[in-house]
Amino acid sequence: MHIHRRLITAIILATLLAAFLPHQVYAQSEVIATVLASSLNVRQMPNSDALIVGMVAYQTQLRVTGREDTLGDGGLWVYSASLDGSISGWVRSDYLEFPAGFDIFSLPLLSGGETPAAPAAPPTTGLLPGTTAEPVNFRTGPGRTYAALRMLPGGTPVGLMGRDNTGLWLQADVNGQQGWLYAGLVQVAGDVNSLPVTVETASDGGAGPSISAGVVPVVGSRARQIFLRGQRLGNRRNVFSKVGDSITDSPYFLVPIGQGGLQLYEYTSLQPVVNFFSQAMANNNNSFANASIAARGGWTAGALLDPANVFTTGCQPGESPLVCEYRVTKPAVALIMVGTNDIAFSVPSADFRANLERIVQTSIDMGVIPVLSTIPDNQRYPNESARVPEINGIIVEVANAYGVPLWNYWQAMQNLPNHGLSTDNLHPSIPPSGETGVFSPDGLQYGYTVRNLTALMVLDAVWRGALY
Structure with a gap:
């Protein structure tokens, strides 16, 4: 009976101590958050003057994988990506809803606004592997007048499937989405001349259709x-x-x-x-x-x-x-x-x-x-x-x-x-x-x-x- 009483007392004391002692925050590599704004700009760097790489809508779920090292520019910026991987970049954390009890400071620190390394591309049969050397527009066709599907961060793995006749533009597959990249901004692991010519373009390689820029939309x-x-x-x-x-x-x-x-x-x-x-x-x-x-x-x-x-x-x-x-x-x-x-x-x-x-x-x-x-x-x-x-x-x-x-x-x-x-x-x-x-x-x-x-x-x- 005395042992039973002592056991109950110990449990009560442990519970009370747990309630008053501070909880330890464990580092968390990522978390799923929901967009609260009607639309939210996704930027290349963690500040409001940085290049906008896309936009996500209200209630979109994002995978948040890191945060900036210093609080500033109106709030804390976090690095996020859509669940389907179609867009990634920096967003303001105060426009996101995190799970109850989540501590944003448990996210990994990305000093200086660095971009997390892109994940390795899954092997794709028949495609020549490549990597973007710096941020580059992923376009609907082989030329600068074609609409940009989105901007790919530097270090993005791509699967190359073709080229234009000038060799200045490469047809690529990125997670199942096909488009075109300027060859000068892609590091190719292999012989680019082994790619088939899938489109004939003008000799300057970049003219594309004679329709002025801004007529065809960028699809976000x-x-x-x-x-x-x-x-x-x-x-x-x-x-x-x-x-x-x-x-x-x-x-x-x-x-x-x-x-x-x-x-x-x-x-x-x-x-x-x-x-x-x-x-x-x-x-x-x-x-x-x-x-x-x-x-x-x-x-x-x-x-x-x-x-x-x-x-x-x-x-x-x-x-x-x-x-x-x-x-x-x-x-x-x-x-x-x-x-x-x-x-x-x-x-x-x-x-x-x-x-x-x-x-x-x-x-x-x-x-x-x-x-x-x-x-x-x-x-x-x-x-x-x-x-x-x-x-x-x-x-x-x-x-x-x-x-x-x-x-x-x-x-x-x-x-x-x-x-x-x-x-x-x-x-x-x-x-x-x-x-x-x-x-x-x-x-x-x-x-x-x-x-x-x-x-x-x-x-x-x-x-x-x-x-x-």
Whole structure:
């Protein structure tokens, strides 16, 4: 009995001592944290002036593997990576939610903002191994005018699978994602000349398509997250939707590509994306030639959200044209251009913004990557022409706020005759032959041909940057 009493007393004393003694903090190599901000910049170094290498969205889970050595620049920075490995870099710790009771100072110390060594690449049969010598853009094609999928940190292992004919650009595989790297920034373990030539480029090796930089979007991690949500909802990877007004609901926009009227000329690197999106029936045809439920002449942004504008059988009561198109077609991507009729009908800018935000949010909710396109110039009347920069500014701001791809069609039109407009000074121009899928130098003097070319470039960027 006395022994029993002494045992109980010892247990009570040990419990009380444990409660009052400080807990030992053990070093922890990594932890999973959740993003609290609506969007969070990922930077190359631990300070707010450092290069942004990407963006992660609200509720994204990150693997945190280290912290900076000194507290500063508004808070403690930690080194993080997305769980799928698609993006890594430094983020502010106060924008992350850590597990209850976790001590951030138990993370390994990375002095001077060093970047953790990249993990060894898994062996890949048939690929020539290489390593990035310094931070380098991973692009959709062999040239600086192609969109950057993301930035790879120095020391990233890559599997090399091909090169262009100049040897200045290398086709690579990084954790299942394919793209192109500038050869001068890659250390190759082997003979680079043993790689097959997979693309012919211009003799300067870097010119790429004659479309000015900034037209085709950089596809960030947000697009990838939307795509993965859509896959869980049953959306189809190789289908896209067309959303907009008469400039979209036109037999000259993408339809020739879907009906065999495509001649790529020097843009042969776009053939794979054409093949990819030609495989499946979107609704009544392949994605290029499909007649969209969400595209109709005269529509404003608000019209896409109004159930009264559904003119197609198969839509459910109360569905808007946009929701019906997404439900019926189940696309992974939507090419969206609205705003021209908002100008024509004098829709207030605040209303246009609110409607465009609803279009974007509806797309995200339904797991569809919304690609927002700027509108072309409108030269019919001075008051309409004056509103184009305002409307395009809203489109750019909404795309940036939601972290979705921006297709700057307006910019692509600026060097064309009459800014790429037809004689009505409103709609894109059409070549005399009517063949807007022929990407010859002469054909690319017309607005609809340039729209089709840049649409393929945009789809290629999204396909390679998010649909893997």
